[in-house]
Amino acid sequence: MRAVGWEVVIGxxxxxxxxxxxxxFCGCAIAPLNAPPNSHTCPVCLGLPGVLPVINKAAVxxxxxxxxxxxxxxxxxxxxxxxxxxxxxxxxxxxxxxxDLPMSHDGHLEVGERRVRIRxxxxxxxxxxxxxxxxxxxxxxxxxxxxxxxxVPLMEIVSEPDIRSAEEARDYAVALRTLLRTxxxxxxxxEKGQLRAEPNISVRRTGTTELGVKTELKNINSFRxxxxxxxxxxxxxxxxxxxxxxxxxxxxxxxxxxxxxFSQRTKEFAEDYRYFPEPDLPPxxxxxxxxxxxxxxxxxLPEARRVRLVxxxxxxxxxxxxxxxxxxxxxxFEGAVRAGADAKPAANWIIGEVAPGGSVPTINQLADVVKxxxxxxxxxxxxxxxxxxxxxxxxxxxxxxxxxGFAQVSDESELEAIVREVIATNAKAAxxxxxxxxxxxxxxxxxxxxxxxxxxxxxxxxxxxxxLQ
Amino acid sequence: xxxxxxxxxxxxxxxRLGLEQGDEDFYAEQLSGILxxxxxxxxxNTDAIPPTAQVVEVAATLRxxxxxxxLTQEEALANAPAAVDGFFRVPSIQEEA
Ligand SMILES: [Zn+2]
Numbered sequence: 001m002r003a004v005g006w007e008v009v010i011g012x013x014x015x016x017x018x019x020x021x022x023x024x025f026c027g028c029a030i031a032p033l034n035a036p037p038n039s040h041t042c043p044v045c046l047g048l049p050g051v052l053p054v055i056n057k058a059a060v061x062x063x064x065x066x067x068x069x070x071x072x073x074x075x076x077x078x079x080x081x082x083x084x085x086x087x088x089x090x091x092x093x094x095x096x097x098x099x100d101l102p103m104s105h106d107g108h109l110e111v112g113e114r115r116v117r118i119r120x121x122x123x124x125x126x127x128x129x130x131x132x133x134x135x136x137x138x139x140x141x142x143x144x145x146x147x148x149x150x151x152v153p154l155m156e157i158v159s160e161p162d163i164r165s166a167e168e169a170r171d172y173a174v175a176l177r178t179l180l181r182t183x184x185x186x187x188x189x190x191e192k193g194q195l196r197a198e199p200n201i202s203v204r205r206t207g208t209t210e211l212g213v214k215t216e217l218k219n220i221n222s223f224r225x226x227x228x229x230x231x232x233x234x235x236x237x238x239x240x241x242x243x244x245x246x247x248x249x250x251x252x253x254x255x256x257x258x259x260x261x262f263s264q265r266t267k268e269f270a271e272d273y274r275y276f277p278e279p280d281l282p283p284x285x286x287x288x289x290x291x292x293x294x295x296x297x298x299x300x301l302p303e304a305r306r307v308r309l310v311x312x313x314x315x316x317x318x319x320x321x322x323x324x325x326x327x328x329x330x331x332x333f334e335g336a337v338r339a340g341a342d343a344k345p346a347a348n349w350i351i352g353e354v355a356p357g358g359s360v361p362t363i364n365q366l367a368d369v370v371k372x373x374x375x376x377x378x379x380x381x382x383x384x385x386x387x388x389x390x391x392x393x394x395x396x397x398x399x400x401x402x403x404x405g406f407a408q409v410s411d412e413s414e415l416e417a418i419v420r421e422v423i424a425t426n427a428k429a430a431x432x433x434x435x436x437x438x439x440x441x442x443x444x445x446x447x448x449x450x451x452x453x454x455x456x457x458x459x460x461x462x463x464x465x466x467x468l469q
Numbered sequence: 470x471x472x473x474x475x476x477x478x479x480x481x482x483x484x485r486l487g488l489e490q491g492d493e494d495f496y497a498e499q500l501s502g503i504l505x506x507x508x509x510x511x512x513x514n515t516d517a518i519p520p521t522a523q524v525v526e527v528a529a530t531l532r533x534x535x536x537x538x539x540l541t542q543e544e545a546l547a548n549a550p551a552a553v554d555g556f557f558r559v560p561s562i563q564e565e566a
Contacts, residue, residue, distance in 0.1 A: 020534050021534050021535070021536055022534050022535065022536050022537075026537075027532070027535065027536055027537030028536070028537070028539045029536040029539065036542060036555055037542070037554070037555040037556050038542050038545045038546060038555055038556065038557070039539065039541075039542050039545075039555075040539050041539055041540055041545045042537070042539050042540055043540075046540075046545060054530070054531075054532040055529055055530075055531050055532060056531070056532055056534055057531035057532060057533055057534060058533075058534035059534075060531060079522050079523075084483070085483075086483075086485050088557070088559045131556065132561070141560075141561030142558055142559065142560060142561055143558075143559050143560070143561055144553065144554070144556035144557065144558055144559075145556055145557035145558075145559055146555075146556055146557075147545070147557070272479075272483055274483070277522035277523065279523070281529055282523050282525060282527045282528055282529045283522055283523055283528060283529065284528065284529045284531075285528040285529075
């Protein structure tokens with residue numbers, strides 16, 4: 001939303017689960033989503049006495065690849081720290097995280113026209129899951145704890161407050177997902193909880209530089225809700241300030257059912273995490289040769305791909321940005337062009353038909369339809385229908401076109417016969433046209449469409465005008 | 470400066486320790502002693518010494534990402550004071566309205 005007189009300031013904290021087979025500090029396999037509770041634990045992630053954590057190399061590698069792709073600086077030395085707080089989802093009474101020497105810092109990510117600065121990317125471990133039960137009346141509350149997720153690796157990616165709208169925040173999260181998938185650091189599926197975005201939001205009068213009081217949003221499980229939650233929160237803050245109230249610094253949850261944010265009051269054991277260096281883990285030395293090796297092995301990043309889509313296929317920057325924003329779309333585009341589709345029509349179809357819709361066609365499905373429409377064999381509307389049906393039934397475009405009788409008549413002599421018939425049955429309109437009433441052509445074309453719906457309209461129109469000269 | 474009773478209560482809350490009547494003064498004195506000791510250490514000039522997070526002179530080793538057997542659910546819950554349907558059962562941590 002654009003609120004006149006106000007500037008929106010958003011920073012993002014994004015937690016990402018790197019693609020690993022095991023947890024951050026123990027050899028427990030990552031549990032599938034439907035695993036029975038507490039079926040993937042060991043003495044280390046249960047926080048039993050006498051055990052020691054050992055760092056998962058694959059998690060470090062995923063974090064470093066992400067950091068390199070985000071143009072971050074990577075120090076020679078990094079270390080882990082204990083973040084202390086008492087909560088039943090945290091069996092040790094502390095989370096192993098990184099405090100003052102994170103794995104990387106000071107990078108940036110290009111999102112559309114904006115450069116969002118990255119403050120830091122560090123590694124930590126996830127907590128367990130709590131399920132609450134009981135009812136208010138009897139106060140028979142209890143909580144049930146599943147520690148399958150306790151100790152699962154997480155990368156925390158923290159941006160500077162450089163984002164200026166709900167839309168940009170969503171684009172930032174999408175760009176991050178594309179980057180993570182491209183470098184193979186994470187599947188970053190938001191609905192599976194592999195990517196969790198927590199925006200912190202404040203507003204200030206346009207032209208002022210001091211930051212307003214911010215709120216932090218949690219429990220957002222899709223890109224759409226990320227947009228909606230921020231949009232709601234921005235309006236709420238502006239309304240509060242304009243009616244003379246204050247914004248309270250707090251954590252707010254997003255209710256999908258009610259489409260609004262709500263205060264998540266916590267007991268007042270205010271954030272006092274008493275960080276100190278994790279005594280069970282020696283500092284980690286990051287070998288520059290390893291980082292160089294990772295840097296060299298990186299595939300083409302989305303930003304570079306966007307630039308190349310413009311130079312190689314002569315796409316407008318706007319089209320290239322939309323397509324490069326999602327790897328699936330960019331792969332589809334380049335594949336379709338390789339399969340013989342013209343670049344600009346292929347881009348139009350992806351932006352107009354594929355991106356807004358739910359299901360993505362295969363490269364050949366898209367290429368076939370684009371080629372049929374570009375050559376004039378079928379109309380654009382028919383192309384839409386064929387594309388949808390070939391995604392649904394996995395049948396070839398050619399087969400569907402033949403079956404539906406969509407194939408346009410582009411044979412000149414055949415078309416001429418049809419046009420002569422149209423002129424014969426619409427003698428008055430034909431005479432009107434010849435007498436200079438140009439709009440009479442519309443009536444003739446309408447009748448032609450009725451008589452021969454498959455006639456190539458462009459060619460039929462030309463023949464009609466020629467015969468009436 | 471000795472710790473106040475409020476500070477002692479805050480530290481106890483963070484550590485989830487119950488205090489009896491009169492404990493605050495007792496622990497305030499003890500904890501203040503520790504802080505006085507730290508204050509003496511602070512007097513040393515350490516400008517030329519890099520911060521030390523670890524006294525052991527080794528760097529961390531990394532583990533290959535290969536799964537090892539987990540405990541069974543029964544084993545994981547064996548020492549729990551309360552368990553139900555495969556979950557640990559704990560007193561409510563939700564706010565009472
Ligand atoms: Zn474990």
